[in-house]
Structures are given as C-alpha cells and as structure tokens.
Amino acid sequence: MSSIIPDVRVLENLLEQLRKESPEHGLVLDAFAPLLLQRENLLHEHALKRKPKAAAEYPLLPRREAPLCAKVSAQAALALLDAIVAGLPANSDAAKSIMAQLHKAPGAVRRLCKAFLSGDSTALETYAAKHQLSAELLKFLIVQTSQFMLARSVNALPEILEKHTSNLCPYCGSRPDLSIIHGSGGERRLLCSQCGRHWRYTRTACVFCGVDTPENLRQYYVEGNKEDRAVLCATCNHYILETDIRKRDIAIQASRPLGMVLGHLDALVQEEDAIPVSVEPEDAFFSPPAIARVQ
Numbered sequence: 001m002s003s004i005i006p007d008v009r010v011l012e013n014l015l016e017q018l019r020k021e022s023p024e025h026g027l028v029l030d031a032f033a034p035l036l037l038q039r040e041n042l043l044h045e046h047a048l049k050r051k052p053k054a055a056a057e058y059p060l061l062p063r064r065e066a067p068l069c070a071k072v073s074a075q076a077a078l079a080l081l082d083a084i085v086a087g088l089p090a091n092s093d094a095a096k097s098i099m100a101q102l103h104k105a106p107g108a109v110r111r112l113c114k115a116f117l118s119g120d121s122t123a124l125e126t127y128a129a130k131h132q133l134s135a136e137l138l139k140f141l142i143v144q145t146s147q148f149m150l151a152r153s154v155n156a157l158p159e160i161l162e163k164h165t166s167n168l169c170p171y172c173g174s175r176p177d178l179s180i181i182h183g184s185g186g187e188r189r190l191l192c193s194q195c196g197r198h199w200r201y202t203r204t205a206c207v208f209c210g211v212d213t214p215e216n217l218r219q220y221y222v223e224g225n226k227e228d229r230a231v232l233c234a235t236c237n238h239y240i241l242e243t244d245i246r247k248r249d250i251a252i253q254a255s256r257p258l259g260m261v262l263g264h265l266d267a268l269v270q271e272e273d274a275i276p277v278s279v280e281p282e283d284a285f286f287s288p289p290a291i292a293r294v295q
C-alpha cells in the first residue's frame with residue numbers, strides 16, 4: 001500500500017516547505033492542511049487489501065459503484081469534520097449541529113455519500129433543511145467523505161502501467177484536476193479530482209478535448225516561476241493546473257499539496273473565461289464547494 005498512499009510525514013514536510021516557499025499561500029495551507037492530513041491518516045487506517053487482478057474495462061471502478069461501508073463512512077465523516085473545523089474554525093457552531101445529528105443517525109452518512117456519488121444533489125439539501133443543518137458545510141463534508149470512501153476502494157485496485165490515453169480517470173472515471181510533469185523525459189501524469197490516483201497522459205494533448213496539434217496548448221504562469229502554470233486549450237477553452245516536480249524530491253502520489261498553492265493561476269486564466277477541466281455540467285455537483293475557495 002505504501003506506494004499508493006503517501007506517508008503522512010512526507011506530506012507534512014512538503015506542506016512545511018510550501019509554507020516557507022510561498023508565505024502568501026499560508027492562509028490556504030492553514031485552512032486545508034488538517035483535512036488533507038486527516039484524509040491520508042484515514043486512508044492508512046482503513047486501507048483495504050490490494051486486489052490481485054484488474055477488471056477488463058475502464059474505469060475499473062466507476063465512482064457510482066463505489067462500495068460504501070456504513071460504519072467506516074460514519075467514522076470517517078466525524079474525523080473529517082474535526083479536521084475541517086481545525087482548519088476553518090469559523091464553522092465550529094455549524095459543525096456541532098452536524099456532529100450531533102450524525103451521532104444520532106450515523107447511517108445517514110452512507111446514504112448521503114451514495115446520493116452524492118450518483119450525482120443526486122437534492123437528497124443532501126433535503127436532509128440539511130429537515131434537520132436544520134448548514135447545507136454548505138454538510139455538502140463539503142459529504143464531498144470529502146465520499147472522495148475518501150472512493151479513494152479507499154480505488155487504492156485497492158492494481159496499478160495501470162500502460163499509457164492510458166483517456167482524459168478520464170481509468171480507476172474511477174472522473175476528471176483530473178492536476179497535471180504533474182516528472183522524470184528525466186518530462187512525462188505527464190494526471191491526478192484524479194475524486195479518487196486521487198494518477199495516470200500517464202500525452203504531454204502535448206488537451207486534457208479535456210484531446211486535440212494534439214502544435215501550439216494548441218498555451219501556458220500561463222507568473223514571471224519567475226515557470227514550473228507552476230495553467231495550461232489552456234485554444235480549441236475548447238478548458239484548462240488544467242500543472243506543476244513540474246523535477247526540481248523537487250517528491251513522489252507523484254505525494255504531490256497533491258502542490259495543488260493547494262496554485263489558486264492564483266486559476267484567477268489568471270479565468271480572466272479568459274476558461275473552464276477548469278474538472279468541471280463539466282454533469283459534474284457540477286462534484287465541483288469544490290464555495291467553502292473550499294479561500295483564495
């Protein structure tokens with residue numbers, strides 16, 4: 001499992017390094033680091049045995065079919081809620097009500113995660129209204145819990161070694177939200193926005209529409225830091241954030257924290273009315289809730 005789930009200390013060190021490198025992102029790091037670390041702790045704690053054989057077709061485990069253990073999802077939701085409050089203490093009153101409700105009815109977590117992973121957004125709103133809970137915080141929590149449960153199952157799938165050219169995650173079928181350039185040849189890996197696994201992808205092709213012609217992709221970066229950029233497709237106007245980790249001593253699976261300090265690049269391309277690759281109409285409910293946008 002160690003090759004798929006990064007060591008929590010490795011993530012802590014990287015977060016510390018990012019704090020020093022870019023103090024301007026300190027607020028975002030403080031807000032979301034506890035959640036990121038809690039998630040990794042839970043993935044270690046609840047790791048499943050690796051399955052020996054892959055299924056015959058992609059995605060190997062469509063997110064709608066992710067198995068959801070009622071006990072683990074309820075436990076994880078409470079632990080993740082603690083971590084959310086640790087980073088975003090302004091939510092502590094709203095969190096207390098949610099916590100009290102989830103202690104009374106722990107089975108609701110599984111139900112709401114199931115609805116979320118099936119693309120049903122009304123179940124959650126109805127539940128929040130019925131029990132007078134903050135719909136925004138509950139949604140954020142259910143998104144986090146669902147992604148954790150999905151990651152837990154997907155982490156048990158064997159690694160796909162060949163070059164997978166689909167722009168959707170071969171493990172769970174979701175869109176990527178971070179592109180990583182690594183290795184001596186500058187290979188590209190895409191990080192899944194939902195399950196966190198990564199796969200190889202053509203360096204010169206658009207991650208959304210697949211167009212692979214010279215000069216179709218344009219890079220937006222801040223002067224002096226070409227390693228971090230937004231890559232925009234001139235054909236479909238979708239973009240993905242990308243970071244070149246060749247100067248850093250980190251493994252691809254431990255590079256998730258790097259996405260936390262790229263928010264200023266979102267702002268740069270959104271002036272061009274560009275659309276992030278991870279958001280599409282059918283996935284609107286999967287996009288990060290407003291509470292996650294601190295920058």
Ligand SMILES: [Zn+2]
Pocket residue numbers: 154169170171172173174192193194195196197
């Ligand atoms: Zn995935």
Ligand SMILES: [Zn+2]
Pocket residue numbers: 206207208209210211233234235236237238
């Ligand atoms: Zn495109």
